[in-house]
Amino acid sequence: MAGIFAPDSTLMRFLTRIADLMILNVLFLVTSIPLVTLPASLTALSFVSLRIASDTDRTITGDFVRSFRQNFRQATALGLLVAAAGAALTAWYVVVTQLVTDGVARFVLLAVWFVLVFVALMWALYVFPYLATFEGSTREVLRNARLMSFRHPLAPLTVIVLSVLAAVVTIFSPQATGYGLLWLLIGFAAIAYLGALLFSRVFERYAPTPTTPSALEEED
DSSP states (O other), rough: TTTTTSTTTTTHOOOOOOOHHHHHHHHHHHHHGGGGGHHHHHHHHHHHHHHHHHHHHOHHHHHHHHHHHHHHHHHHHHHHHHHHHHHHHHHHHHHHHHHOOHHHHHHHHHHHHHHHHHHHHHHHHHHHHHHHHHOOOOOHHHHHHHHHHHHHOOOHHHHHHHHHHHHHHHHHGGGGTTHHHIIIIIHHHHHHHHHHHHHHHHHTSSSTTTOOOEEEEOOO
């Protein structure tokens, strides 16, 4: 029995990880309350999740705060660009659904819109984990995140599927998530961690020269 509760036992390591994710979730929620800090919070969430996934984390709070401070300015700029892209796509949808009356034209324009939304979402899901891992200019982050989203789609697809499934369960079976309580306890950090297990494998392939465009261009 003592072996089960030993500090290095499988059970205790699992419980420690759960506790770490709960702390990470609270940090993310608290620092996201002012919406202007959301991009930096997402970057810090990605940073700590990646460190947990690679088993290189030190202290959850210390790692989170350090990433939040170091990446705040660039993450905010990237967040504004992502928001601008989202606003443009929203405007496209409103214009098409409200002003385009021809059925064929509306269908084509909405089909193009759905493709662009999917591509933009895949790209956006790489932006903040990439920023959390590599150094580079805003232009390099955007460019390399876009290239990775095309070449390694599994990681963002996993995050999308997990998020959609979690949202569906929350909406149609709220008792399963304690009427949203599970999101407050661990939900966001859990999804980030599961995604980080895949993102970390992708980033390892570019670790020697992560922000150099040729590192992405040379690999097919």
